[in-house]
Amino acid sequence: xxxxxxxxxxxxxxxxxxxxxxxxxxxxxxxxxxxxxxxxxxxxxxxxxxxxxxxxxxxxxxxxxxxxxxxxxxxxxxxxxxxxxxxxxxxxxxxxxxxxxxxxxxxxxxxxxxxxxxxxxxxxxxxxxxxxxxxxxxxxxxxxxxxxxxxxxxxxxxxxxxxxxxxxxxxxxxxxxxxxxxxxxxxxxxxxxxxxxxxxxxxxxxxxxxxxxxxxxxxxxxxxxxxxxxxxxxxxxxxxxxxxxxxxxxxxxxxxxxxxxxxxxxxxxxxxxxxxxxxxxxxxxxxxxxxxxxxxxxxxxxxxxxxxxxxxxxxxxxxxxxxxxxxxxxxxxxxxxxxxxxxxxxxxxxxxxxxxxxxxxxxxxxxxxxxxxxxxxxxxxxxxxxxxxxxxxxxxxxxxxxxxxxxxxxxxxxxxxxxxxxxxxxxxxx
Numbered sequence: 001x002x003x004x005x006x007x008x009x010x011x012x013x014x015x016x017x018x019x020x021x022x023x024x025x026x027x028x029x030x031x032x033x034x035x036x037x038x039x040x041x042x043x044x045x046x047x048x049x050x051x052x053x054x055x056x057x058x059x060x061x062x063x064x065x066x067x068x069x070x071x072x073x074x075x076x077x078x079x080x081x082x083x084x085x086x087x088x089x090x091x092x093x094x095x096x097x098x099x100x101x102x103x104x105x106x107x108x109x110x111x112x113x114x115x116x117x118x119x120x121x122x123x124x125x126x127x128x129x130x131x132x133x134x135x136x137x138x139x140x141x142x143x144x145x146x147x148x149x150x151x152x153x154x155x156x157x158x159x160x161x162x163x164x165x166x167x168x169x170x171x172x173x174x175x176x177x178x179x180x181x182x183x184x185x186x187x188x189x190x191x192x193x194x195x196x197x198x199x200x201x202x203x204x205x206x207x208x209x210x211x212x213x214x215x216x217x218x219x220x221x222x223x224x225x226x227x228x229x230x231x232x233x234x235x236x237x238x239x240x241x242x243x244x245x246x247x248x249x250x251x252x253x254x255x256x257x258x259x260x261x262x263x264x265x266x267x268x269x270x271x272x273x274x275x276x277x278x279x280x281x282x283x284x285x286x287x288x289x290x291x292x293x294x295x296x297x298x299x300x301x302x303x304x305x306x307x308x309x310x311x312x313x314x315x316x317x318x319x320x321x322x323x324x325x326x327x328x329x330x331x332x333x334x335x336x337x338x339x340x341x342x343x344x345x346x347x348x349x350x351x352x353x354x355x356x357x358x359x360x361x362x363x364x365x366x367x368x369x370x371x372x373x374x375x376x377x378x379x380x381x382x383x384x385x386x387x388x389x390x391x392x393x394x395x396x397x398x399x400x401x402x403x404x405x406x407x408x409x410x411x412x413x414x415x416x417x418x419x420x421x422x423x424x425x426x427x428x429x430x
Contacts, residue, residue, distance in 0.1 A: 004094075004098050005074070005094060005098070005116060005119055005120070008113065008114060008115055008116040008118075008119055016146050017146060017148070017150060017151055018111065019110060019111070019112060019114045019115070019118050019148075020114070020118045020121060020122060020148040020151055021151055022104060022109060022110055023097070023100065023101055023104065023110065023114060023118065023119075023122050024122055024125060024151060026100050026103075026104055026109065027096075027097065027100055027122065027125075027126060030122075030125040030126045030128070030129035031125040031151055031152050032153075033125075033128070033129040033133075034064070034128050034129065034133045034134060034135060034136050035134060035135045035136070035155050035275065036135070036136050036137075036138055036152045036153070036154040036155065037052060037135065037136070037137045037138065037154055037155060037156055037157060037158075037266060037270055038138050038140065038149065038150075038152060038154040038156075038157035038158075038184050039052070039137065039138070039139050039140065039157065039158045039160065039266070040140040040143075040144040040147075040157070040158070040159050040160070040181045040184050041140075041158070041159050041160030041161045041162065041181065041194065042160075042161050042162050042163040042164075042165050042177070042181075042313065042315060043160065043161045043163065043165075043255075043313065043315050043316050043319070044160035044161050044194065044255065044258070044259045044262070045139050045140060045158075045160050045161075046067055046139060046291065046294070047160075047251055047256060047259045047263075047289075047291055047294060048158055048160050048259050048262050048263045048266065049065060049067055049137050049138075049139040050065070050067075050289050050290070050291040051251075051259070051260060051263035051285050051286055051289045052137045052263050052266055052267055052285065053065040053079065053137045053285075053289075054284070054285040054286075054288055054289040054290075055263070055267050055277055055281050055282045055284065055285025055286070056135055056137070056267075056275070056277060056281070056285070057081060057082055057285075058280075058281040058284035058285055058288065059276060059277040059278060059281035060276075060281075061134050061135050061275065061276065061277065062080075062081065062131075062132065062133055062134045062135075063080075063081070063133065063134065063135050063136065063137065064078075064079065064080050064124075064127070064128040064131070064133040064135070064136035064137070065078075065079040065080075065136065065137050065139075066078060066079075066121070066124040066128075066136065066137070066138050066139060066149070067079075067139045068117065068120070068139065068141045069413055069414075070417070071292055071293050071413065071416065071417035071420060071421070072417050072418075072420065072421045074090070074120075075087065075090055077120060077124065078090060078123070078124050078127050080127065080128070080131045080133060085127055085131075089127065089130075090123070090127070093123050093126045093127045093130065094119075094123050096126065097119060097122045097123045097126055098119065101113075101114050101119065101122075115148075117141050117142075117148050118148050121141075121148040121149055122148075124136075124138075135270070135275055138152060138154070140181075140184060142170075143170050143177075143180040143181060143183065144159075144180050144181045144182065144183040144184040145179070145180045145181075145182075145183020145184075146180075146183065147183075147184075150183060150184055153186055154184070154186065154189055155189065155190075155270055155273045155274075155275070156189055156190040156191070156192070156266060156269040156270050156273060157184050157185070157186075157189060157190070157191050157192070157266070158191065158192040158193070158194070158262050158263075158265075158266045159181050159182065159184070159191065159192075159193050159194065159196070159204060160194045160258075160259060160262050161194050161195065161196065161258075161315065162174060162177055162178050162181055162196050162197060162200040162204075163177075163197075163313065163314070163315040164177070164313070164314065164315075164343065165177075165312075165313040165315075165342075168341060174197055174199050174200050175199050175200070175202075175203050177200070178196070178199070178200035178201075178203035178204055179203050179207070181200075181204070182203060182204045182207035182208070183207075185204075185207050185208050185211050185213045186211065186213065187211045187212055187213065188211075188212060188213060189213050189214070190213070190214045190216055190269040190272075190273070191204075191208055191213050191214065191215055191216065192216045192217075192218055192262055192265045192266045192269060193215060193216070193217055193218060193262075194218050194258055194259070194261075194262045195218075195219065195258055216265055216269060218258070218261045218262045218264075218265045219261065220240075221239065221240040222237070222238060222239045222240070222261060222265070223236075223237075223238045224236070224237050224238075224257050224260075224261055225238070226257075227245075227246050234246050234247065234248050235247060235248075235249060235257060235260070237260065237261060237264055237286075239261075239264060239265060239268060241268045242268065242279050242282075243279075244264060244279065244282060244283045244286070245283065247283050247286060247287050248287060249286055249287065250286065250287055250288060250289045250290070250291075251289060251291055251294065251295065252295035252297070252323065252327075253295045253319055253320075253322075253323045254319070254322055254323065254326070255319040255322075256295075260286050263285065263286070264282055264286070267282050267285070268282075292308075292420065293308050293309070293310055293413060293416045293417065293420060294308075294309055294310060295307065295308075295309045295320070295323060296308045296309070296420075298420075298423060300401070300423065303401045303404070304332075304401065304404055304405045304406045304407060305406050305407075306397065306401070306406070306407045306408075306409065306419075306423070307324075307328075307332065307406065307407070307408045307409070308409050308410075308416045308419065308420055309323075309408070309409070309410050309416070310410070310411075310412065310413040310416055311347070311351070311410040311411060312338070312339065312342060312347075312411060312412050312413060313342060313343065313346075313347070314343050314346035314347055314350060317346070317347040317350035317351050317410070318350045320350075320351065320408075320410055321350045321351055321353070321354045324351075324354040324355070324408065325354050328354075328406055328408075330356075330405060330406065331354060331355050331356040332355060332356065332405060332406035332407055332408045333355065333356055333357045333358070333359065333400040333401075333403055333405065333406070333407050333408070334351060334352075334355035334357070334358045334359070334400075334407075334408050334409075334410065335358075335359045335361055335393065335396045335397050335400050335407060335408070335409045335410075335415075335419070336351070336358060336359075336360060336361065336374070336378075336409075336410055336411040336415075337360070337361040337362045337363050337368060337369075337371070337374070337393060337396075337411050337412050337414070337415035338368070338369055338374060338411040338412055339363075339365075339367045339368055339369065339412055339414075340367055340368065340369045341367065344369065344374070344377055345377065345381055347411065348377065348378055348381040348382065349381060351410065352378070352381060352382035352385055353382075355385070355408065356385075356386075356405070357385060357386040357387070357388075357400070357403070358375075358378050358382075358385060358386070358387045358388070359387075359388045359389070359390050359396040359397075359399050359400045360372070360374040360375035360378055360387060360388070360389050360390070360396075361374075361389075361390055361391060361392065361393045361396035361415060362374065362391050362393075362415075363393065363412050363414035363415045363418065364414075364418070365414060368412070368414070370391070371389045371390065371391040371396075372389050372391075375387050375388075375389040393409075393415045393418045393419050393422075394418065394419060394422035397409060397419050397422070397423075
């Protein structure tokens with residue numbers, strides 16, 4: 001089953017809804033069997049998806065969560081209740097979806113081979129239908145308008161942030177990217193927006209107005225008050241509907257304050273539309289959520305702490321840099337691997353001032369810039385910082401740990417996933 005799915009990855013990114021629409025129609029429209037909440041955004045959409053899902057689970061709702069990409073195991077994409085689906089359940093659903101796609105291709109019902117993301121999205125919908133999920137939180141994979149997830153009719157949704165990423169598919173301007181993200185807006189739905197650039201906000205609001213959808217600015221009438229400056233972030237969140245806290249956010253970083261507010265406002269919007277999620281459950285969603293690989297701190301035996309963060313675009317790198325500057329003034333060693341299609345210099349310019357040394361590495365994918373090329377780019381951007389090259393991410397971390405201080409791993413979820421799994425296999429993740 002995994003091999004059949006991975007074979008579809010050779011078809012790359014194909015934006016459009018024709019294939020996924022035909023596939024789900026042939027499956028009997030599994031995407032219509034449950035209520036959905038849809039989350040888009042350049043950064044923060046995964047964190048918001050995770051917090052919203054955690055709150056629904058805390059409320060006793062039989063909830064599903066679909067995210068992408070995964071760190072290590074494909075099953076991470078498909079969560080029902082508190083855990084990813086088991087291997088047998090995933091295999092059966094995947095085989096049925098892929099068999100349906102093969103039949104459609106053979107009979108002319110599918111004009112092109114489904115992409116990997118088409119297939120995994122259809123599998124998610126089928127898994128949720130079979131499990132009789134009540135509410136599923138669906139994270140957009142890429143953009144919004146032509147993303148495979150966009151065949152759903154959500155009760156409410158969110159656009160967490162809009163910045164530069166994936167310009168080759170979404171456009172070269174903030175306005176163009178905003179238009180693609182706003183593609184998730186359906187007539188009559190509630191849409192929560194985070195702190196968007198003015199030009200992006202105008203585009204999103206115009207699309208909502210045309211579709212008679214209601215925009216809820218997460219910050220409108222709300223206040224987030226911090227109660228500590230070190231350790232877990234203790235906050236009180238006050239909205240027009242309710243008050244939450246003081247509570248300690250489970251996810252690290254100043255940027256998670258904004259994500260938490262978006263998650264709260266989205267849950268409140270869902271509650272107004274009939275989803276049973278009391279205030280206590282919303283608070284638990286913020287304090288109990290588990291979201292690996294995003295400012296995740298791992299304590300390593302006989303070594304310093306290792307901080308894992310995907311930080312795969314400039315805005316993500318700036319958020320990570322702000323966290324390192326405030327919480328790690330000792331300037332940790334950085335292990336970094338970046339994809340070729342990213343703003344490499346922009347990411348490096350954000351991170352190099354807050355680290356002490358760098359080990360350049362690379363994920364095992366053709367999309368990754370080779371470690372030696374990345375090292376050259378690092379030396380050109382920050383000529384005074386010590387740089388080493390180690391193509392294997394796990395060995396790169398071992399090199400960085402030799403100094404005995406903290407290590408930060410960043411630049412790509414693929415690199416973070418490999419490192420995290422390596423630590424787990426060595427039984428030093430605790």
